[in-house]
Amino acid sequence: MTGSSLLRPPVFALIAGELSGDLLGAALIKALRALHPGARFYGVAGPRMIEAGCQAIASIETLSVMGLAEVLPAIPRLLRLRSELITHLSKTDRPDVVIGIDAPDFNLGLEKRLRRLxxxxxxxxxxxxxxWRRGRVRGIVEAADLLLCLLPFEPPFYAQEIERQALQPAKVEGLPRRRFQARYIGHPLANELDASITQQQAREALGLGGDGAVLAVLPGSRGSEIEHLSEAFVQAAAWLRVRVPGLRFVTPIAKPALRERFAKAIAMHAPQLDWTLLEGQSREAMRAADAVLLASGTATLECLLLGRAMVVAYKGSAITAWLMLSAGLLKTQYVSLPNLLSAQPPVTELLQNAATPQRIGEALLPLLRDPAARQVQLAQFDAVRAELRRDAGAAAAEAITDLLRNRRGD
Incomplete structure (x- = not known):
């Protein structure tokens, strides 16, 4: 498909938040330009998007806020930015398509206003x-003409929920009612992560030369995760070291303050262990490992794509645990993406009271001792990787071009 049938080169406005949004935005710009050589791009952009040819009318840093303490003081600035974007996109420089990349708390509200215009x-x-929070589906349907999904089970989920809730996008005065569509494009990480760096190369790069198994321990990137998980993770490591002679440990830490807190847990519960703490480098740590212990999150998908067996353990506050597990807020049987994506979920998940040092250790022990036990997981991971490894940028550009050409029967 090319852009030759369009009357003029299209204009795209992109609104991205966080580093991952910048990477996705840059890939999308390149793919759209391949279909529409004369296209123009502008919006809220990071360095990768700017390098790809996007004119920045605001910095991606404006949307890169996380946590209540950071968000609250940023609210006036975010509201001002949203107002400025609504005026700019609807009146000053009206694009053919507005593309919000992640940052749902900001982008979905913006998209809803712009769609109504x-x-x-x-x-x-x-x-x-x-x-969780399936009621949000209504807001997404009202905000977007097209939702581009990174996971294969998401479009069928939306179709089911739209039918169950009898949802329809709001009608815009003077325009025909436009249908909502969710399309699967594959996951960009599946193309980015591969086995080009061997386990031995990763160990040498991290200074982990020598014999003995290596366990990568990833307790999360938030202070609350370190608070709830560090003691259990360190004590599980001590339990394992007794049973696996020569076992070494490596932990990537996202922030200096978190490093101090995790190091304190090691000093208190397992000072005798051979433990390497890294500044970031989570992928390198997983590449170097025989098995991985980690909190739930995107890191579990990275671990799958890197081909490393894992155990997932998670603890949160008592009220969060009650809401998610007892009050039914969590709507899935599993919390980790490898289990949600695998035909036969292979990863042990230990949540809340189940995440004891001994149970964590018992789940990891066969993965450290027995290559056949690791292979049970890796065989499932290979199938998931093959499903996710599509050219997400090109698939997204095709879907957006279909939208641009009114090929959805609006």
Whole structure:
């Protein structure tokens, strides 16, 4: 498909938040330009998007806020940015398509306003509505003409929920009612991560030369995760070291403050262990490992794509645990993406009271001792990797071009 049948080169506005959004945005710009050589791109952009040819009218850093303490003081600035974007996109420089990339708390509200003003809207990366807060589906349907999904089970989920809730996008005065569509494009990480760096190369790069198994321990990137998981993870490591002679440990830490807290847990519960703490480098740590212990999150998908066997353990506050597990807020049987994506979920998940040092150790022990036990997981991971490894940028560009050409029967 080419852009030759369009009357003029299209204009795309992209609104991205966080580093992952910048990477996705850059790939999308390149793919759209391949279909529409004269296209123009502008919006809220990071360095990768700017390098790809996007004119920045605001910095991606404006949306890169996480945590209540950071979000609250940023609210006036975010509201001002949203107002400025609505005016700019609807009146000053009206694009053919508005593309919101992740940052759902900001982008979905913006997209909803712009859609009501007659603009075509795309949202890239579905929020985890299939796991919890399914009522958010209504807001997504009202905000986006097209939702581009990174996981294969998401479009069928939306079709089921739209039928169950009898949802329809709001009608815009003077325009025909536009249908909502969710399309699967594959996951960009599946193309980015591969086995080009061997386990031995990763160990040498991290200074982990020598014999003995290596366990990568990833307790999460938030202070609350370190608070709830560090003691159990370190004590599990001590339990394992007694049973696996020569076992070494490596932990990537996202922030200096978290490093101090995790190091304190090691000093208190397992000072005798051979433990390497890294500044970041989570992928390198997983590549170097025979097995991985980690909190749930995107890191579990990275671990799958890197071909490393894992155990997932997670603890949160008592109220969060009650809401998710007892009150039924969590709507999925599993919490980790490898289990959600595998035909036969192979990863042990230990949540809340089940995440004891001994149970964590018992789940990891066969993965460290027995290559056949690791292979049970890896065989499932190979199938998932093959499903996710599509050219997400090209698939997204095709879907957006279909929207641009009114090929959905609006």
């Amino acid at each position: 007659g603009l075509r809207t795309v949202h890239v990366v579905s929020p985890s509505v299939w796991a």
